[in-house]
Amino acid sequence: MSVYNAPLNDMRFILTDVFKAHEFWQNNDNLSHVDMETVDMILEEMAKLSKNVLLPINRSGDEEGATFQGDGVVTTPEGFKEAYNQYAESGWVGLGGNPEYGGQGFPKMVTMLTEEMIFTTNQSFALYPNLTVGATLCLNAAASEEQKKTYLEKMYSGEWSGTMCLTEPHAGTDLGIIKTKAEPNGDGSFDISGTKIFITGGEHDLTENIIHLVLAKTPDAPAGSKGISLFVVPKFLVNEDGSLGERNTLAAGSIEHKMGIKASATCVMNFDNAKGWLVGAENTGLSSMFIMMNYERVTMGLQGLGGSELAYQNAALYAVDRAQGRSDTQFQSPEKPADAIVHHADVRRMLLNAKVNSEASRCFAMYVAKQLDAEKFSTDPEAAQIAAARVALLTPVAKAFLTDKALEATIDCQQVFGGHGYVREWGMEQIVRDTRIAQIYEGANGIQALDLLGRKVARNDGKYVTNFLGEIRDYIDSMQADHGIKQATLGAADTVEELTKTVLANISTRKNEINGCAVDYMHAFGYLCYSYMFAMMVEAADGKEGEFYTNKAKLADYFVGRVLPRIDAHAQMVQAGSDPMMNFDLDYFNVAVS
Ligand SMILES: Cc1cc2nc3c(=O)[nH]c(=O)nc-3n(C[C@H](O)[C@H](O)[C@H](O)COP(=O)(O)OP(=O)(O)OC[C@H]3O[C@@H](n4cnc5c(N)ncnc54)[C@H](O)[C@@H]3O)c2cc1C
Secondary structure, three states: OOOOOOOHHHHHHHHHHHOOHHHHHHOOHHHOOOOHHHHHHHHHHHHHHHHHHHHHHHHHHHHHOOEEEEOOEEEOOOOHHHHHHHHHHOOOOOOOOOHHHOOOOOOHHHHHHHHHHHHHHOHHHHHHHHHHHHHHHHHHHHOOHHHHHHHHHHHHOOOEEEEEEOOEOOEOOOHHHOOOEEEEOOOOEEEEEEEEEEEEOOOOOOOOEEEEEEEEEOOOOOOHHHHOEEEEEEOEEEOOOOOEEEEOOEEEEEEOOOOOOOOOOEEEEEEEEEEEEEEOOOOOHHHHHHHHHHHHHHHHHHHHHHHHHHHHHHHHHHHHHOEOOOOOOOOOOOOOOOOEHHHOHHHHHHHHHHHHHHHHHHHHHHHHHHHHHHHHHOOOHHHHHHHHHHHHHHHHHHHHHHHHHHHHHHHHHHHHOOHHHHOHHHOHHHHHHHHHHHHOOOOOHHHHHHHHHHHHHHOOOOHHHHHHHHHHHHHHHHOOOOOOHHHHHHHHHHHHHHHHHHHHHHOOOOOOHHHHHHHHHHHHHHHHHHHHHHHHHHHHHOOOOOHHHHHHHHHHHHHHHHHOOHHHHHHHHHHHOOHHHHOOOHHHHOOOOO
């Protein structure tokens, strides 16, 4: 079984030393109820639950998987129901929920850390409550008062769970072409009919009711994404007194057999004149759903971080123990036939790549979480607006860059095990398989990159980026620490500025420029973000005594020397533009005729 110890010291360092969360909470009337002592307790409790309850069913959950029993019945693997009950009864689902409806009102800066821990120890399990949390965010923002009263409390308590039903067999990225129909009944309800696929937690045995948030089209809806409406469609209808009523006409048709996250039920959901109710105004469904999707996108970044962290912890332990070959510089264990592989520089390279990723991505997720909290809770409208712009710019990076780098980290750590990483025994191949999905769902990473370069950069003429670069440069100017990360970050900022100018200059003449350059632009941008995070960590550690702090500077050295130079390769690829892929005729790819 994998081992895990929650990196609480790293989490506290980021929360308090780097981002000064306590000051942020005290200076914000809407968050003044949050204090470090309580947060510490929350983190300690989640560390225990993750390690003692979720991790032990991670491997068995993968082996047993979720199962479709026929007749719409889906069961989760052994131990999941007990673990879920414990999770829900301890109040974890509603930790960040709206207190008016029974939530506990903790900011994202706190919930992101608890989410990291559950994703680290059991990615499949984490998806069940996280989809519910996403659905409550959407309902809280877009639903009527009556709908909030009907659903939120039971969802925060974990008695009911939530889903997000977007994808259809022919419509994944392009939701504008969905076919699911919503016919008005004249009494405020609609009949929803259609098939949704790949629905996470669409059916399972963990909760007594499942609240589906479904995208569908009303009869006269405009074509494309402007004609999408959002509906709340419960598995069991809810009586006026809040008790469960009759079974709605919807059911799971089957579940998918997948590469990873096997204990998470990924369902085909058939809606057959199921009763649903409009959430928000007609034809505004996509923007309401984006509230959920944006939240989920940052959470997917945390899924990646979880995979990266678990892989690192296990690989580091293995590398200290596994003895192969002699160290190039010294024999560390002359009394033994071989030295531990951790002495080899190349093994350290793999471990440090993963460590860099875990530390930088946790810090970046916390940075985005702070912006999310400032947007949501700030009493100063200007501060809230600046934060909202940062959230818009950085959400696709938090989703796509963090999950791309996470998969790399899990593979590096698997490699540390040699052949033992490829076989099941050590659990490393499961981490790789589980983490892979985070690059695909919630909008494939290529689409996230398009969102960054197309919507967030090009559409506003680079304004969001310019402001972000200004913030980074001001921060570096203000730093007291004397470290190479300062110059490196300024260089990375110049690179991203140059790339932004190049792309903006080219798009009027080259049609495919955004589509062809987006992923490399996003990677260059992501490395800049990591560099900024290392600058903050170095500054926070500067002058403090102890290895914990001096190691922050050493890890930043590794990042500057061995990771950040990749930004130049991505920059060159952006500069090469889209011609190298668009030069081919269509026939070149039409392998059926060659
Ligand atoms: C395990 C699992 C769980 C899921 N959970 C849910 C869920 O709970 N709810 C839900 O609604 N959906 C869910 N999904 C669906 C998931 O969000 C989609 O699979 C994903 O958004 C991609 O859609 P697609 O599979 O149809 O791929 P497609 O849209 O067909 O895309 C295929 C490829 O083409 C690329 N591409 C598409 N359009 C463009 C473009 N314009 N420019 C450049 N490249 C493009 C994509 O990046 C991708 O690489 C889940 C999927 C899986 C596998």
